[in-house]
Amino acid sequence: MSTRVTRVVLTEAAEDLVRRLTERHGPLMFHQSGGCCDGSAPMCYPRGEFRVGAADVLLGEVAGDTPFWMSAGQYAYWRHTHLTVDVVPGRGGGFSLEAPEGVRFLLRSRVFTDEEWENVRAEPPLPTGADPTE
Structure with a gap:
């Protein structure tokens, strides 16, 4: 089985x-919604304290x-x-765990290369919150 595009x-x-x-x-989890900051600020929660919805998509695992x-x-x-999670000074979302640290997580993005995009298109769909967990 081949690995997915990161x-x-x-x-x-x-x-x-x-x-x-x-x-x-x-253990932690990230969730990225479109609700604030034009969707550029992923929220970090203790794992299990945020319920993902059936339509939420699991992009992968980090750290x-x-x-x-x-x-x-x-x-x-x-x-x-392709997304890169960075840390910048400032206050992020009030419920995200990094808020008291005086920093916030921030997404930086780049468009997939043609080769990456062809590989993404050939992959099966990403897991969603509706998929059974082990």
């Missing part, structure tokens, strides 16, 4: 912050085993992009 990664700074937050809060979910509406706009 859709989301963390910068070194974001990975370090996720590691520190995991030490404090246990080892941290799932990164995206709302279906947002995915419809961003399905052709």
Whole structure:
């Protein structure tokens, strides 16, 4: 079985912050909706404290085993992009775990290369919140 095209990664700074937050809060998850900041601010939660919807799409896992979910509406706009989660100074979403740190997660994106896009198109659909979990 071939591996999927990587859709989301963390910068070194974001990975370090996720590691520190995991030490404090246990396993984490990300969810990206279109609700604020033009969809550029992923929210970080303790795993299981945010319920993904049936239409939410699992883009992959970052920082080892941290799932990164995206709302279906947002995915419809961003399905052709590779995402990089970064950390910048400032205050993000009030419910996201990094808020008290004086920083916020931020998405940076680039369009998939032609080769990546052809590979994405050949892949089966991404898992959704409606799919059974193990």
